[in-house]
Amino acid sequence: MTSLTISVVILGAAIAVSFIYGLFTRNYSTVDRLWSVLPAVYMLIWMPGFLGNPRYIIAFILVLLWCIRLSVNFAVKGGYSFSFTKGFTGEDYRWEVLRGKITNRFLFELFNFFFISGFQLVLIFMFTLPMYYYGSIKGAVVPAEWILYALHLLLLSCELYSDVLQLRFYRRRKAEPWMSQRRYRLGFNTFGIWKYSRHPNYVCEMGQWVVIYFLLVAVSGGLHFSGIGALVLVALFAGSTIFAESITASKYKDYKAWRKLSSSWLPLKPVSSRKRREFLS
Template identity: 40%
Template structure:
């Protein structure tokens, strides 16, 4: 079977399964649970369909490393626990939308669009399989940058994990944790460094399609573009909830870049007492 067709069939099966499961359980994070797993399957199907050429094996190996790390991070936060792993933002949306409208949103966006997106950002592997250029120095450089961004996301997630463990310990001790959100480490330079590094990895991944073909623009760029669009929308929504929860979040927003890590602005001095 054509590997692209095989991936499309698998994507349709996963989309249907996540939608049916969400309806049965009334949980809407089933796509989140397969987010780091399905790309590994797509990557190796496409690599095998391309004859397991060195560049394709390298790309599939990078996706596998990405998938292992993200699966571990999701699991330790309880993402795979029945009844406890749903993204809190879906509950907020359910409360804001009429039930029929949310069910349409669940079918078309949560299960449909997101599963299509997962496949889409893996498809540079398909383009690379059609290229004629051998594995070379640019591929090694791209792999090194991908791993660097993977390390950046790992560090950001670890810093966030340690911060939330500290918050839980403070609450368990009967204290109110201050500050209420992480602002140190990489989070001093970006409000969402993990989001930045996640997107950056898939833009680098598209670079392999360029090195394989010598052509800059391919239709498989749509995956990285759509992923960035999803992250921007998700970040804006997430921050609207955080701003409503923490009074000092606006000050953090003013001095800290949203996504791209950059030097933080200096804190404004507190006004002198009258």
């Protein structure tokens, strides 16, 4: 059995575990707990065939750093909260919202199987897959790869920074003396890079996996079918952005006005600093 076949078997097992756990416990965040683990697991499985290839080792370190950041961030949000009587109790808030929209249990479990478990876990495998082909390419690391390694680290650093700003905001908005300030009373983050992009974490997250794919492009000399993973990931985040913003807008009355003054992803909207200051003051 090849390492690629083994990883496909693990993918199938992960889908089964995610679906069954959600079916019996109604906690649908198994996929969220696996999201930050499986890319490193897949690359470890493939590694014996590529141990002599420095580019694969460097890429693995980058992916491992990505996994650590995401795992820590999910843990801070309570995603790994566990009870011996109830099992995992931490869950992404979006699944609770969707349960309220899809009230028929049978339909929701179909959604659980095909989207929450099936689609998303296959997607994780697909956006990691370029690394399998990347490791098979011999030769010295070229300058384009070093540039992409640096870009990946830059995106990771920006995502860490956005995590810190978000965590600080959530802690302060319900604590004195900050809770009396308008920027905290708004209910949504407008500090630092969040001032210019409503989803800087999404941008950095997508960007890192696009970079991973382009590492393969840089040394293979052309596009590769495995790039479908990064492409679908961007599409998923586009849908997730729309869904998350609809939830936020329903909770905070000023969010619709803020959307007119800021960009969703990249800070491209030509809004003056004066208008932003007037809104936030």
